[in-house]
Amino acid sequence: MNIATKSPTIAADADGDTGPRGPKPKRTLSRRNIIVYGTLLVAAIYYLLPLYVMIVTSLKGMPEIRLGNIFSPPLEITFEPWIKAWSSACTGLNCDGLSRGFWNSVRITVPSVVLSIAIASVNGYALANWRFKGSEFFFTILIVGAFIPYQVMLYPIVIILREIGLYGSLSGLVIVHSIFGMPILTLLFRNYFTSMPEELFKAARVDGAGFWGIYLRIMLPMSLPIFVVAVIIQITGIWNDFLFGVVYTRPETYPMTVQLNNIVNSVQGVKEYNVNMAATLITGLVPLIVYFVSGKLFVRGIAAGAVKG
Amino acid sequence: MRVERAINASVSVRDLSLNFGAVQVLQALNLDIAEGEFVVLLGPSGCGKSTLLNCIAGLLDITDGRIFIKGRNVTWEEPKDRGIGMVFQSYALYPQMSVEKNLSFGLRVARLPKDEIAQRIARAAEILQIEQLLQRKPAALSGGQRQRVAIGRALVRDVDVFLFDEPLSNLDAKLRSELRVEIKLLHRRLQNTMIYVTHDQIEAMTLADRIAVMRGGVIQQFDAPQAIYNRPVNRFVAGFLGSPAMNFLEGQVEKDGPYLRFAADGLSVPLSTYAFADGAPPAPGAAALGIRPEHVSLNSGDGWPFSAQAVVEVVEPMGSDTLVWLKLAGQKFSVRMSSERAPQAGDQVTIGFDPMRASLFDAAGDRL
Structure with a gap:
């Protein structure tokens, strides 16, 4: 009886009422929005201003730089500093610019990234799905490795590389980078594979797939986001590395970062600020492009696996 | 004499024990399932029923005991060699593969000839009425359709024993009762041995030829549904069955x-x-x-x-x-x-x- 009288009342209310209806009006200039966007704007300027100065300076000629207005846009745009930085800036011994270092860095980064990710993903997969006796202990050791400062291991590795005859070569540096990427990457992959439903793995086993079969045919196709994250972490990490590059290579195999340092710090003649700025920008271009191209996938991968314990 | 009995049965579990560290999950468990029988393992969460099923499937390494399937000692064999097909609660379909590829995965791994694979898929699709879904990805299927595909994956492998691990628990009530009937029809048509894990007593009562009621890793009573309902052997079984x-x-x-x-x-x-x-x-x-x-x-x-x-x-x-x-x-x-x-x-x-x-x-x- 109660129910019978209630529903017509609601219907009448809906017809006669003057309450809100339709889309909610947007408040564009609330106090909250002003604070939020104001803070964002200040932060953006704080980070973008140095970049602006660098770009502007790299496009000026030396006479204009000497005028001292570092914030003013170039009166006359010139790409001369960029060309010089790439192909003819001097690093003390030779004067063929950053190009040599760039190709060295490519030859270091590509194999290091591929090797470290290939090994770490299999590591993570094995630790997540094929628990063996002592696998937790093994994992703990690997993670502890991530907390030991690099400096402690610098010299022992010099000796190891010398003993196996790889000291000073690019392949030596590739091995070092691959090993040092192992803890964090294994953790990343292990957590991602652990977050995948266990029943999927069981189903594949019942279907008869083995260790590699499951890895290649089931797990790999499902883990693109985490691979993108790993690639980004490794490319930026290895490309930006300076310490290992300067310790484990010879001048002719110096990576780009070491060469950049040598160009900027060489003290013969006038400091060519425009060339230095251009050289820095060129060096930073690779990680920057990687971020821009894969930003969305990166965020997705981080959300998918990296955060989960 | 014991071994002889094991050979006649479709699935036999002998003195099976399983420990996770210091925790004893299953203790000296024995179970004999006849050829073509539909057996339901019933019990509350954590009673070891899914664990027992995983042991039979070979997905868990047991601590002690022996497992026979079709009279063959399969205790140390890989899941794929045991002649079993398994259906999981979460369906466990490979998300990047179409329904057809999902069904054929095990057959492709076993390197069966192409026409044989096609023939088996056609048969399974016909039995389960999923012919029109073959080219879809699992994400484009409803829960009931997914579970049908998961059953199909066991079907195409032409196995002796079907293992179901709470296959209907993720479905809504209406779909659950529909698929329950379909599983019963499937069993009547195929006449395979089926072992079915559930905590739902209605599923157990309606599907089973015999129910094994489990608690704390021990089978309390293993009998026909009516017998368990009318003459429960202890207070736990009496209280667990019946609503x-x-x-x-x-x-x-x-x-x-x-x-x-x-x-x-x-x-x-x-x-x-x-x-x-x-x-x-x-x-x-x-x-x-x-x-x-x-x-x-x-x-x-x-x-x-x-x-x-x-x-x-x-x-x-x-x-x-x-x-x-x-x-x-x-x-x-x-x-x-x-x-x-x-x-x-x-x-x-x-x-x-x-x-x-x-x-x-x-x-x-x-x-x-």
Whole structure:
């Protein structure tokens, strides 16, 4: 009886009422929005201003730089500093610019990234799905490795590389980078594979797939986001590395970062600020492009696996 | 003699033990399942029923014991070599593969010829009526369709034994009852041995040829559904099966002339017709009398070996019938009856039941 009288009342209310209806009006200039966007704007300027100065300076000629207005846009745009930085800036011994270092860095980064990710993903997969006796202990050791400062291991590795005859070569540096990427990457992959439903793995086993079969045919196709994250972490990490590059290579195999340092710090003649700025920008271009191209996938991968314990 | 029995059975588990570290999950468990039988492993969460199924499938390494499938000792064999197909609760379909690729994955891994694969998929798709879904990805399927594909994946492998690990738990109630019927039809058509894990007693009662009720890694009772329902071996089984649950009255068994009777707070139930488990009447002592709500009648006249007066406390209409709660000997007691004749709360009623249909349990919970 109660129910019978209630529903017509609601219907009448809906017809006669003057309450809100339709889309909610947007408040564009609330106090909250002003604070939020104001803070964002200040932060953006704080980070973008140095970049602006660098770009502007790299496009000026030396006479204009000497005028001292570092914030003013170039009166006359010139790409001369960029060309010089790439192909003819001097690093003390030779004067063929950053190009040599760039190709060295490519030859270091590509194999290091591929090797470290290939090994770490299999590591993570094995630790997540094929628990063996002592696998937790093994994992703990690997993670502890991530907390030991690099400096402690610098010299022992010099000796190891010398003993196996790889000291000073690019392949030596590739091995070092691959090993040092192992803890964090294994953790990343292990957590991602652990977050995948266990029943999927069981189903594949019942279907008869083995260790590699499951890895290649089931797990790999499902883990693109985490691979993108790993690639980004490794490319930026290895490309930006300076310490290992300067310790484990010879001048002719110096990576780009070491060469950049040598160009900027060489003290013969006038400091060519425009060339230095251009050289820095060129060096930073690779990680920057990687971020821009894969930003969305990166965020997705981080959300998918990296955060989960 | 033991081994001989194992060979005749479709699946045999011998003295199976499984420990996770110091925790004993399964202890010296034995189970024999006949060829073509539909066996349900039933129990509350954490009773080891899924663990047992995973052991039979070979997905868990057992601590001790042996497992036979079709008379072959498969204790150390890989899951794929055991002649089993498995269906999981979460469907476990490979998300990046189409339905067809999902079905054929195991066959492709086994490197079967292409036309053989196509033939088997066509057969499975026809049986499960998923022909029109073959090119879709799992993400584009509904829950019921996904579970059908998962069953198909076991079907195409042409296995001796089907293992179901709570296959219907992720589906809504309506779909669950539909697929329940389909699984039963599938079993009738294929005549394979099926082992089915569930915590849902309705699924167990409707599907099983025999139910194994488990608790704490131990099989409590392994029998036909009706036998378990009517003559539960202990109080746990009695309480776990049946909805609404069985009534238990706490009291004691006493001498009553040449017979025994069950007494509780002014109540006296004659046990002259009760069939004791050992055949011989037990010694008097503390006991619990269990009687299912549907075996009690309310206001249906005299003629019951036992009847008593009580006051109705709560009435729960459930549509087809009504559950009436009352106090008997100071303890909660429920009666299931047809809705038309249901009393109102506060009414004085007479209840009656036949002790033949009751279950008596001793202080330890075992059937008397």
